[in-house]
Amino acid sequence: MRYKFEIGCVIIFLIAFLLTQIGGMNRFFFFAGFAIMQYVAIATAWNILGGYGGYINFGTAGFLGVGTYTAIALYEYAGASIVEQMVAAGLIAGLLGLSIGYFTLRLKGVYFAIATLALAIVLETFVNNWDFVGGASGFSLLPKRKPELLGVLLVDRKAGLFDNYKEFLFVIMTLVAIMSVWIARAIEHGKLGRGLNAIKDNEEAAECMGVPTLRLKLIATTISGSLMGISGAIYPSYLTFVDPLGAFNLEFAVNALAMPMIGGTFTWMGPVVGAVLLGTVQQIAIVTISSELNLLILGVLLVVFVVAAPHGIMGWFMKKNK
Amino acid sequence: MSETLLDINLVTKKFGGFTALSQVTTNVKQGERFGLIGPNGSGKTTLINCISGILQNDGGDIVFGGKNLQGLLPHQRTRAGITRTFQIPRPFHTMTVIQNLQIPLEFISGAGKSQKEIADEAMSILETMGMADKANEETSGLTQIELRKLELARAIAAKPKLLVSDEAMAGLTGQEVDEVLQILFRFNEQGMTIIMIEHIMRAVMQFSHRVICLDAGQLIAEGTPDEIVKDKDVERAYLGA
Numbered sequence: 001m002r003y004k005f006e007i008g009c010v011i012i013f014l015i016a017f018l019l020t021q022i023g024g025m026n027r028f029f030f031f032a033g034f035a036i037m038q039y040v041a042i043a044t045a046w047n048i049l050g051g052y053g054g055y056i057n058f059g060t061a062g063f064l065g066v067g068t069y070t071a072i073a074l075y076e077y078a079g080a081s082i083v084e085q086m087v088a089a090g091l092i093a094g095l096l097g098l099s100i101g102y103f104t105l106r107l108k109g110v111y112f113a114i115a116t117l118a119l120a121i122v123l124e125t126f127v128n129n130w131d132f133v134g135g136a137s138g139f140s141l142l143p144k145r146k147p148e149l150l151g152v153l154l155v156d157r158k159a160g161l162f163d164n165y166k167e168f169l170f171v172i173m174t175l176v177a178i179m180s181v182w183i184a185r186a187i188e189h190g191k192l193g194r195g196l197n198a199i200k201d202n203e204e205a206a207e208c209m210g211v212p213t214l215r216l217k218l219i220a221t222t223i224s225g226s227l228m229g230i231s232g233a234i235y236p237s238y239l240t241f242v243d244p245l246g247a248f249n250l251e252f253a254v255n256a257l258a259m260p261m262i263g264g265t266f267t268w269m270g271p272v273v274g275a276v277l278l279g280t281v282q283q284i285a286i287v288t289i290s291s292e293l294n295l296l297i298l299g300v301l302l303v304v305f306v307v308a309a310p311h312g313i314m315g316w317f318m319k320k321n322k
Numbered sequence: 323m324s325e326t327l328l329d330i331n332l333v334t335k336k337f338g339g340f341t342a343l344s345q346v347t348t349n350v351k352q353g354e355r356f357g358l359i360g361p362n363g364s365g366k367t368t369l370i371n372c373i374s375g376i377l378q379n380d381g382g383d384i385v386f387g388g389k390n391l392q393g394l395l396p397h398q399r400t401r402a403g404i405t406r407t408f409q410i411p412r413p414f415h416t417m418t419v420i421q422n423l424q425i426p427l428e429f430i431s432g433a434g435k436s437q438k439e440i441a442d443e444a445m446s447i448l449e450t451m452g453m454a455d456k457a458n459e460e461t462s463g464l465t466q467i468e469l470r471k472l473e474l475a476r477a478i479a480a481k482p483k484l485l486v487s488d489e490a491m492a493g494l495t496g497q498e499v500d501e502v503l504q505i506l507f508r509f510n511e512q513g514m515t516i517i518m519i520e521h522i523m524r525a526v527m528q529f530s531h532r533v534i535c536l537d538a539g540q541l542i543a544e545g546t547p548d549e550i551v552k553d554k555d556v557e558r559a560y561l562g563a
Contacts, residue, residue, distance in 0.1 A: 191428060198425045201414035208374060208408075210400040210429040210480055266416070 005185065009178045016174040020167035028287075030170040034238055036279035037170070038231055040177040042252065043259035043271035044184045045227035049220045050257065051265030052193050054200030055105070059116030060256035062123045063225045065248040066093045067232025072133045072242065075141055082147070082172065086233045093229020094222045101221035105214060108203070117253070124248035138243030141236045169238050176234065180227045185268040187223070196220055228256075251295065258302045264312030273313050325352040327387060327515050328373070328404075328484060334381035335368055335539075342368040344539045345382065350484070350517060355510050357530030357547070358519045361559055364536040366519050367409065370486050373517075374406040375399040387483070401430055403483035407476075407490055409519075411469040413461040419472055420444050420457040426480035444479060451475045451505060467498045474505060485509065486517045491525055499525050527551065535559065 016037075020030065042060060049055050070092045071085035080088070104115040128136045143165050147154045154161050155168050162168040187193045195216045198206035207213045236242045255278070263274025278301065282294035309316050328350040335343040343365045350356045360366050371377040373384055375396035384391045391399055405426075414422050423444035424437075432440055448454045451471050456464065464472065470490055477485055487506065491499045503525055510516050520526040526533065527547040535543040535550060537559035543550055550556055 191432075194421075194425065195429065197416060198414050201416050202412045204376060204396075205408065205412040205414070206425070207396040208376070208400055208406055209426040209476060210397050211425065212395075212397050212429075214395075 009182065013174060013178060017171055020162055020171055023163070027164065027166050030166040032283040034166070034170045034173050035283060036276060037173040037177040038234070039255060039259060039275040039279040040272055041173070041180040041231045042228060042256045043263070043275040044177070044180040044268065045224045045231070046256040047260040047265055047268070047271045048184055048187055048224040048227075049196075049217070051260050051270065052188060052196040052200065053217060053220050054196075055217065055220075056110075056113040056257065057116045057221075057224070058113045058253050058257070059100075059119040060228060061248045061250060061252040062116070062120030063093050063096065063228035064232035064235070064252050065120065065123055065127065065244070066096055067229030068235045068242055068247040069127055069130075069133055070229065071233040072139050072141060072236050075236075076133060076139075079144070081144065082169075082234065082237055083149075085237075086176075086230050089229040089233030090226045091229075093232070094226030096229075097221040097223075097225025098218060100225075101218045105217045105221065120248055120250075120253065124244050127244045127248070134243070136244060138241055138246075139236070140241040142240065143237050165237070169234060173231075173234055173238075176227075176230055180231075181268055181272060183223065183227065184271075187220075188268050192216060192219060254295070254298065258298055260312070262301055262305045262312055264314030264317075266311065267314050267318075270312050270314045277313075326350070327352045327354075328517075329385040330369075330373070330382070331385065332382035333369070333372060333379045333384060335365075335372055335377060335379050342539050343372070343379070346536070346539075346541050347382075348534050348541060348544060350515060352515060353510070353513060354515055355506075355529050355531050356515070356517045357526040357533035357550075358517055358536070359521075359523070359526055359533060359550070359556075360536035363538075364559070365539040366536055367488060368539075369536065370406055370488055370517070370519060373399075373486060374404060397429075400426070400480050400482075403481075404486065405477045405480040405482035405484070406486040407473045407488055409488045409492065411473040413464075413469060413472055413476075415461050418458050418460060419453065419464070420448065422461065422472060422476050423447055423479040426476060430480050447475050447479055450508075451478075467494055467501070470494065470498075470502060471505070474502070478509065482514065484515045484517065486519070488519045489521065490518075491520060491522050503529060 046057060046060055049057055067089035070089040074080035074085050074088055100119055104112055107115055127133065133139050152161055153159055155165055157163055195211045198211050199213050199216065203213055259274035259278050260271040262278060263272065264270030278298060281297060285294045285297055305312060326349045330346060330348050332345045332347055333343055334345055346369060358366050368377065372379040375394055386402060386404060389402065414425060420441065424440050427440045427443055445454065445457060448457050453468065453471055453475060456468060461472065474490060491502050494502065499522060506516055506529065518526055518529055530547055533545065533547055533550045534541055535556045542555045542559060543553045
């Protein structure tokens with residue numbers, strides 16, 4: 001079938017939407033579903049540079065945090081709607097990716113990873129001291145009452161398309177996740193993806209074979225950063241309270257890296273499988289065992305996969321098909 | 323064979339206090355088979371790194387087809403028509419053999435071509451190299467001679483006017499050396515200018531119209547293979563006083 005992927009995306013969106021239309025469902029499912037969809041988007045965005053290009057970004061939390069705080073600043077300054085917040089966050093995080101990329105992409109391997117880690121820490125320190133967005137004590141963002149889009153009342157217990165904000169944001173996040181996967185897949189199957197693969201295999205040889213390596217890396221960092229920023233922009237509306245410690249949490253960086261590695265970095269399916277699997281396990285662990293244990297699970301799984309299945313779940317799966 | 327294709331004029335390269343190339347001046351003519359020899363550490367690879375743009379020379383000019391290459395990045399020089407191979411083959415190891423060739427084909431002359439056309443073109447290059455049966459194999463399964471041929475095939479796919487072959491024959495058997503030589507002769511006949519860096523004297527002397535010899539970053543001799551073999555400075559550079 002020719003449009004298998006496109007039809008799959010539409011079906012997943014419809015399922016997500018229809019779930020919100022079933023009355024009486026436990027709101028926690030949407031809360032957890034949001035977290036999983038957010039990780040699908042983040043892991044996919046990370047994989048564009050990390051999986052295809054081989055550049056390990058430890059600064060995921062930095063890009064997410066910039067998205068989060070762009071949204072907060074716009075909300076505080078102009079009362080911007082969530083869509084406006086997302087667009088602005090995507091632009092700013094993309095711009096950040098472009099400029100950080102310009103300065104750090106000449107660094108290879110572990111040096112690049114350290115530079116991106118430093119980025120997250122610098123940004124966190126900056127926000128900690130920025131009182132307009134709440135500084136270190138955090139910011140509480142109360143979603144606009146009765147938001148509308150093109151005349152449709154979106155959130156209202158009686159007359160709205162969605163009964164509550166959690167359901168609305170779950171659908172928005174699902175859309176962002178689908179968009180991220182769509183973009184990643186298009187890159188993977190296109191010239192950009194092939195060039196990034198050549199860079200990952202041998203950057204000097206790629207350059208000598210006519211691949212404009214710096215330009216491709218900058219494009220990848222910009223797209224990857226922008227998608228992370230958009231995911232981050234929805235975060236304050238979802239939690240209604242954000243502080244720098246949460247927004248720039250290293251847990252994002254670790255998850256963004258571990259999920260594609262466990263799922264398989266060479267295909268768009270890898271981060272999706274990794275994020276759905278790990279995200280679900282983590283959400284279950286948070287509820288049934290403890291909220292801190294999920295990092296332990298992640299660590300153990302990462303070690304197991306790096307040793308036993310270096311190409312991730314998809315690698316194991318695709319080798320079997322050969 | 324009269325027009326100058328590559329003009330190397332007083333090229334100097336320093337690494338800190340160490341002068342790897344000192345005012346090297348020579349030129350390569352259109353269609354020429356040009357040999358570059360010298361003992362280990364004499365600056366051969368540094369010189370071709372400067373030509374291919376991996377290193378930028380600190381002094382002097384490198385002019386290719388009338389265009390000064392100063393400041394151009396390697397991929398821009400590849401587009402301009404200079405392609406090099408690496409001493410130790412550097413295949414794109416997560417790709418198949420044919421995908422390796424598709425990278426230069428797509429990035430240099432692929433505008434407006436479909437993936438099918440590019441794959442066909444890659445296949446025809448593999449056929450001329452006698453590697454068509456390996457097209458869909460992973461590069462990790464290739465033998466040494468196959469890796470060398472892939473390195474050359476990938477460079478050919480970039481459609482160079484000037485091919486710089488950095489020790490394409492190191493570690494090959496006598497028969498394999500002849501096989502690679504035949505390939506290079508064939509591409510030269512089709513009009514490609516070739517610079518050959520080689521330690522296997524039999525090969526470089528048989529191949530080249532003209533040979534230069536570097537020693538400690540200096541050009542010490544230039545001439546036909548016969549002249550170079552008899553040159554006292556070359557003898558001293560290789561065997562000591």
